[in-house]
Amino acid sequence: xxxxxxxxxxxxxxxxxxxxxxxxxxxxxxxxxxxxxxxxxxxxxxxxxxxxxxxxxxxxxxxxxxxxxxxxxxxxxxxxxxxxxxxxxxxxxxxxxxxxxxxxxxxxxxxxxxxxxxxxxxxxxxxxxxxxxxxxxxxxxxxxxxxxxxxxxxxxxxxxxxxxxxxxxxxxxxxxxxxxxxxxxxxxxxxxxxxxxxxxxxxxxxxxxxxxxxxxxxxxxxxxxxxxxxxxxxxxxxxxxxxxxxxxxxxxxxxxxxxxxxxxxxxxxxxxxxxxxxxxxxxxxxxxxxxxxxxxxxxxxxxxxxxxxxxxxxxxxxxxxxx
Amino acid sequence: xxxxxxxxxxxxxxxxxxxxxxxxxxxxxxxxxxxxxxxxxxxxxxxxxxxxxxxxxxxxxxxxxxxxxxxxxxxxxxxxxxxxxxxxxxxxxxxxxxxxxxxxxxxxxxxxxxxxxxxxxxxxxxxxxxxxxxxxxxxxxxxxxxxxxxxxxxxxxxxxxxxxxxxxxxxxxxxxxxxxxxxxxxxxxxxxxxxxxxxxxxxxxxxxxxxxxxxxxxxxxxxxxxxxxxxxxxxxxxxxxxxxxxxxxxxxxxxxxxxxxxxxxxxxxxxxxxxxxxxxxxxxxxxxxxxxxxxxxxxxxxxxxxxxxxxxxxxxxxxxxxxxxxxxxxxxxxxxxxxxxxxxxxxxxxxxxxxxxxxxxxxxxxxxxxxxxxxxxxxxxxxxxxxxxxxxxxxxxxxxxxxxxxxxxxxx
Numbered sequence: 001x002x003x004x005x006x007x008x009x010x011x012x013x014x015x016x017x018x019x020x021x022x023x024x025x026x027x028x029x030x031x032x033x034x035x036x037x038x039x040x041x042x043x044x045x046x047x048x049x050x051x052x053x054x055x056x057x058x059x060x061x062x063x064x065x066x067x068x069x070x071x072x073x074x075x076x077x078x079x080x081x082x083x084x085x086x087x088x089x090x091x092x093x094x095x096x097x098x099x100x101x102x103x104x105x106x107x108x109x110x111x112x113x114x115x116x117x118x119x120x121x122x123x124x125x126x127x128x129x130x131x132x133x134x135x136x137x138x139x140x141x142x143x144x145x146x147x148x149x150x151x152x153x154x155x156x157x158x159x160x161x162x163x164x165x166x167x168x169x170x171x172x173x174x175x176x177x178x179x180x181x182x183x184x185x186x187x188x189x190x191x192x193x194x195x196x197x198x199x200x201x202x203x204x205x206x207x208x209x210x211x212x213x214x215x216x217x218x219x220x221x222x223x224x225x226x227x228x229x230x231x232x233x234x235x236x237x238x239x240x241x242x243x244x245x246x247x248x249x250x251x252x253x254x255x256x257x258x259x260x261x262x263x264x265x266x267x268x269x270x271x272x273x274x275x276x277x278x279x280x281x282x283x284x285x286x287x288x289x290x291x292x293x294x295x296x297x298x299x300x301x302x303x304x305x306x307x308x309x310x311x312x313x314x315x316x317x318x319x320x321x322x323x
Numbered sequence: 324x325x326x327x328x329x330x331x332x333x334x335x336x337x338x339x340x341x342x343x344x345x346x347x348x349x350x351x352x353x354x355x356x357x358x359x360x361x362x363x364x365x366x367x368x369x370x371x372x373x374x375x376x377x378x379x380x381x382x383x384x385x386x387x388x389x390x391x392x393x394x395x396x397x398x399x400x401x402x403x404x405x406x407x408x409x410x411x412x413x414x415x416x417x418x419x420x421x422x423x424x425x426x427x428x429x430x431x432x433x434x435x436x437x438x439x440x441x442x443x444x445x446x447x448x449x450x451x452x453x454x455x456x457x458x459x460x461x462x463x464x465x466x467x468x469x470x471x472x473x474x475x476x477x478x479x480x481x482x483x484x485x486x487x488x489x490x491x492x493x494x495x496x497x498x499x500x501x502x503x504x505x506x507x508x509x510x511x512x513x514x515x516x517x518x519x520x521x522x523x524x525x526x527x528x529x530x531x532x533x534x535x536x537x538x539x540x541x542x543x544x545x546x547x548x549x550x551x552x553x554x555x556x557x558x559x560x561x562x563x564x565x566x567x568x569x570x571x572x573x574x575x576x577x578x579x580x581x582x583x584x585x586x587x588x589x590x591x592x593x594x595x596x597x598x599x600x601x602x603x604x605x606x607x608x609x610x611x612x613x614x615x616x617x618x619x620x621x622x623x624x625x626x627x628x629x630x631x632x633x634x635x636x637x638x639x640x641x642x643x644x645x646x647x648x649x650x651x652x653x654x655x656x657x658x659x660x661x662x663x664x665x666x667x668x669x670x671x672x673x674x675x676x677x678x679x680x681x682x683x684x685x686x687x688x689x690x691x692x693x694x695x696x697x698x699x700x701x702x703x704x705x706x707x708x709x710x711x712x713x714x715x716x717x718x719x720x721x722x723x724x725x726x727x728x729x730x731x732x733x734x735x
Contacts, residue, residue: 034509034510034511034512036509040642040672041642041643041672041673041674041675042384042385042391042642042643042670042672042673043385043386043390043391043392043672044391044421044422044522045392045522046519046520047519047520048509048517048518048519048520049517049518049520050509050510050511050512050515050517050518051511051512051515052512052515064361064362065362066361066362067361067362068362069361069362069363069364070362070363070364070390070392070393070395070396070397071390071392071393073392073396074392074395074396077525077529078520078522078525079520081520081522081524081525082518082519082520082521085520085521086518099363100363102363103363106407108367109371109408110367110368110369110371110372110404110405110407110408111367111404111407112366112400112401112403112404112407113403113407114363114364114366114400114403116403117399117400117403117533120532120533121399121529121532121533123532124525124528124529124531124532125525125528125529204359204365229359229360229361230360257361259359259360259361259362260360
């Protein structure tokens with residue numbers, strides 16, 4: 001490696017998910033750049049770059065640690081702006097779990113469209129490119145005027161199902177109408193059946209009544225969703241599926257946010273396993289809940305970074321998971 | 324009662340919001356501002372803001388269990404929510420502007436992180452220049468003497484200095500870190516001077532990008548921050564309040580001396596000293612020790628006379644409390660009788676409260692630009708709090724009616 005030449009990949013890690021950055025760096029065969037981010041005692045965030053980024057291709061990896069979303073976001077913005085003022089050639093924000101993705105529409109009077117605000121903030125700070133995984137609504141890409149690469153965890157999930165289960169024993173279930181498209185895509189690839197659960201949601205983080213549409217009798221029901229937050233929906237859906245005769249119930253989610261009393265909900269539910277990627281740091285949650293299994297997403301992210309840097313097409317990754 | 328106006332408060336300083344609303348004679352806009360369990364902010368504005376003039380009060384202070392960055396994000400989200408809710412104009416009222424102080428690079432007590440040239444090895448350690456001296460320019464055929472500095476030598480020296488200076492010596496910065504051990508363990512790549520992010524411009528741009536049309540703040544640490552914005556910024560002054568305090572509460576104030584604890588604040592301090600006709604002294608942060616035995620205050624020097632006088636230390640902000648407590652110590656040493664310290668923003672983060680408690684400061688006077696309840700509890704009668712809500716209420720009223728607010732800049 002010619003380390004002295006400009007326009008190399010510089011991988012910068014935020015504080016939220018250093019393990020993922022480490023894995024991506026290892027995969028790319030480089031080292032994470034020397035930076036340090038801290039808080040001053042007055043709680044302002046400080047970010048220091050310890051090596052030159054002049055004319056380099058900078059990738060900043062920052063996920064959202066549960067509970068510290070705003071801290072992580074400010075740190076990312078400050079890091080982007082620091083690299084911009086330090087004359088980086090291009091700055092790509094790698095945000096595996098896009099913050100505020102669920103606040104993407106004005107569903108009530110004077111509700112903030114925070115996802116658009118975050119998009120604007122990232123661009124204001126100086127991001128030239130965004131790489132993310134499974135956006136809650138792909139329309140969020142439209143909030144940006146810079147390119148957004150929305151990677152999918154689907155190829156990794158498909159491989160996991162094929163390796164661990166027989167596709168003909170499974171039924172893919174979407175826990176809400178909004179996720180039907182995501183679930184049908186997986187069902188089509190596996191050539192299995194599909195079912196849908198309709199739910200009423202009176203308030204955020206509260207789940208109402210649920211109705212199953214489709215047949216899951218004597219099958220392994222696989223719930224597919226983009227994120228598992230408090231897991232209220234998933235656990236309730238799992239019991240609805242059990243009541244309708246499912247042999248076992250699994251859940252496949254991209255972002256295991258698992259906030260609030262998610263762990264208690266999971267441990268007390270009929271759900272056999274929750275399979276999620278490591279886009280969000282899971283911390284000690286795997287020890288606290290034996291049902292959680294993590295799929296490593298870092299090969300996909302590393303490959304996307306490598307391809308973006310070399311100017312190759314990223315679309316290959318939409319259908320294939322690198323081994 | 325002011326019409327067509329909405330005052331919206333953040334979570335950072337509810338008392339100030341309440342008292343500003345009380346003065347304006349209207350209720351604060353009802354809103355829900357909490358966090359989802361995932362940590363994302365949840366904001367719902369329950370009163371209509373369509374066509375209204377919205378003022379959002381949020382100060383740049385985290386503490387008492389809340390985080391500064393949460394408050395800042397909340398502010399941006401509220402601004403954005405009001406904008407999408409068709410507010411006519413959104414004004415951010417930030418009594419203390421977050422990220423307004425640019426952090427210093429850590430420097431050691433002996434001076435700034437300048438790398439010393441290698442000591443010349445002439446007689447008695449001094450370089451003796453003669454007419455035969457080779458000019459210090461490297462070139463082919465020029466012998467490389469030990470005293471000659473060329474590129475690689477400087478680089479090597481810098482690496483050596485960076486490695487030795489970095490962690491071993493005591494450091495002193497204007498900002499304290501929450502976790503100092505990580506900072507001291509951090510090493511920049513050899514030969515590269517570390518680059519500390521300066522977030523002031525970013526914060527200004529983020530507010531504008533959220534949709535803020537106007538900013539009202541008080542005593543910006545660097546008035547240049549105003550220039551970071553593309554929208555109007557009204558920088559109010561806490562000076563009149565402090566001046567009134569001097570006149571009303573300090574006995575024989577005419578014989579007291581106004582002190583600026585560093586050169587940067589000299590302008591602020593002289594302005595008050597001039598208008599009150601008082602004497603003025605300055606503390607200079609001297610980089611070199613004047614006397615080797617005089618270690619304690621080696622980096623501080625007083626310009627002016629304070630012997631047997633009452634001293635009034637004036638500064639805009641006390642964050643770590645380092646500057647004012649060190650200044651107070653020097654003043655006591657120079658024979659000051661009583662030391663008052665008057666500040667606009669009393670942030671007192673980290674160990675500041677204990678530092679102030681143990682210091683030579685006899686009386687501390689701050690405004691309530693950030694919540695002072697907790698500080699008041701700990702410092703008791705040592706702390707006096709001045710109320711700034713009338714100034715902000717008046718500024719909001721005047722901005723709303725399109726009246727000039729310049730009278731607020733210099734009223735007596």
